[in-house]
Amino acid sequence: MVNLIWVFLAATGIVYAMFNGTMDEVNEAIFESADEAVMLTIGLISVLVFWLGIMRIAEKAGLLKGLANLFKPIFKRIFPEIPPDHPAMGYILSNFSANLFGLGNAATPLGIKAMEEMKKINHHSSVASRSMVTFLALNTSSVTLIPTTVIAIRMQYNSANPTEIVGTTIIATSISTIGALCIDRFFYYRRVRRNKS
Amino acid sequence: MSIITTISTWIIPFIILIVLVAGTLKKVPTYETFVEGGKEGVRMAISLLPFLLGMIVAISIFRASGAMEGFVALISPILQILGIPSEIVPLAAVRPISGTAALAVTTDLIKEFGPDSFIGKLASTMQGSTDTTLYVLTVYFGAVGIKKMGDALKVGLLADLIGIIASIMICSYIFGF
Numbered sequence: 001m002v003n004l005i006w007v008f009l010a011a012t013g014i015v016y017a018m019f020n021g022t023m024d025e026v027n028e029a030i031f032e033s034a035d036e037a038v039m040l041t042i043g044l045i046s047v048l049v050f051w052l053g054i055m056r057i058a059e060k061a062g063l064l065k066g067l068a069n070l071f072k073p074i075f076k077r078i079f080p081e082i083p084p085d086h087p088a089m090g091y092i093l094s095n096f097s098a099n100l101f102g103l104g105n106a107a108t109p110l111g112i113k114a115m116e117e118m119k120k121i122n123h124h125s126s127v128a129s130r131s132m133v134t135f136l137a138l139n140t141s142s143v144t145l146i147p148t149t150v151i152a153i154r155m156q157y158n159s160a161n162p163t164e165i166v167g168t169t170i171i172a173t174s175i176s177t178i179g180a181l182c183i184d185r186f187f188y189y190r191r192v193r194r195n196k197s
Numbered sequence: 198m199s200i201i202t203t204i205s206t207w208i209i210p211f212i213i214l215i216v217l218v219a220g221t222l223k224k225v226p227t228y229e230t231f232v233e234g235g236k237e238g239v240r241m242a243i244s245l246l247p248f249l250l251g252m253i254v255a256i257s258i259f260r261a262s263g264a265m266e267g268f269v270a271l272i273s274p275i276l277q278i279l280g281i282p283s284e285i286v287p288l289a290a291v292r293p294i295s296g297t298a299a300l301a302v303t304t305d306l307i308k309e310f311g312p313d314s315f316i317g318k319l320a321s322t323m324q325g326s327t328d329t330t331l332y333v334l335t336v337y338f339g340a341v342g343i344k345k346m347g348d349a350l351k352v353g354l355l356a357d358l359i360g361i362i363a364s365i366m367i368c369s370y371i372f373g374f
Contacts (some may be wrong), residue, residue: 003293005298006255013258015248020263029261030254040304041242049238054213056234057220057227099328108336115341128338128347136337140293140330140353141360146326148210153304154321159312165321166208166310167201173327176360183355187348190277 047152068093088117141180252301296329327360
C-alpha cells in the first residue's frame with residue numbers, strides 16, 4: 001500500500017510535469033527536498049534525545065507502573081473478559097502508559113506480550129477474540145500526552161509556539177479513543193445479535 | 198480557550214519536573230539513565246532518515262510539478278461542503294496507512310504553510326492524535342499469529358475518521374480559520 005502511494009506521488013508528478021512544463025521545478029525539488037530531509041532529521045535528534053532520556057528516568061522511577069494502577073479500574077470495564085489479575089491486564093496497562101508518554105518503542109513489545117496472553121485466554125485460537133479487537137482499537141487511536149516528533153518539526157520551521165498544539169492534540173486523541181471504544185462495542189453487540197438469530 | 202493554550206505551554210516543563218523529582222526520590226541514577234535513554238533517541242532519528250527522505254522527495258515532485266494543485270482543485274468543491282480544508286486531504290488519506298509517510302506529509306504542510314498557520318496547526322494536531330492503524334494491526338496480529346482479524350480493521354479505520362474530524366473541529370474552534 002505504501003509502495004503504491006509512493007510510486008503514485010513520484011510518477012504522477014513526473015508525468016504531470018511533462019504536460020505542465022514544470023520539469024525544471026521538479027528537478028530542483030528532487031535535490032532540494034532530499035537535502036532538506038537530512039537537515040530535518042538532524043534537527044529531530046535534539047528533541048528525541050532529550051525526551052527519550054527523560055522518559056527512561058520516568059520508567060526507572062516506576063511512574064509508568066503508578067500510572068498503570070491509576071487506570072486499572074477503568075480498564076476492568078473496558079476488558080470484561082480478562083480477569084483483573086491476569087498478566088494480560090498488566091501488559092495492556094503498561095502498553096497504554098507507554099503510549100501515553102509517546103514511548104512507541106517501549107509500547108510495542110508490551111503490546112505483543114499482551115496479545116500473547118490474550119491468545120492464551122482465547123485457547124490459542126487463530127481468530128481474534130473480543131478483547132484483542134478492543135485492545136487494537138485502543139492502540140490504533142493511541143492516547144498521546146506529548147506529540148514529541150511533531151513539536152520537534154514545528155521547532156525546525158521556526159514556530160513561535162511549538163507546543164501550542166499539545167492541548168488540541170490531547171482533546172482530539174481522547175475523542176478518537178472514546179470513539180474507537182464505542183465503535184468497538186457497537187460491532188461486538190452486533191456480532192452477539194447475529195449469533196443469536 | 199486560553200486555558201488550553203496555557204496547559205499546552207505548562208505541561209512539558211511540569212512533566213519534566215515530576216519525572217526528575219520522582220527519579221531522585223526513588224534513587225534512580227538520573228543523569229546516567231537520561232544518557233542511556235537519549236542514545237535511543239539518536240538511533241531513532243537516524244533510522245527515520247531514509248523513510249522521511251524517500252517520502253519527502255516523492256511529495257516534493259508531486260507538489261513542484263503542479264499535480265498537487267490540480268488534485269486539490271479537483272476535489273475542493275466536495276470538501277467545501279463538508280467544511281474540510283482541501284490542503285489537509287493528502288494527510289488524512291495517508292495517516293492510517295503509514296506513520297512515516299504521514300510524518301513526511303505533515304512536515305511538508307508545516308513547511309509550505311508555516312507552523313503557526315491554521316493548516317500547520319491542524320496538520321500537527323492530526324499527526325499527533327492517532328496512530329497508524331495498518332501498522333498496528335500488522336505488527337500485533339502478525340506477532341501472535343492471528344489469521345482472522347474480525348472487526349479490527351473496520352474499528353481502526355472508523356476511529357481514524359473520528360480522529361480526523363475531531364482534529365478539524367477542535368482546531369477550527371480553538372485556532373479559528
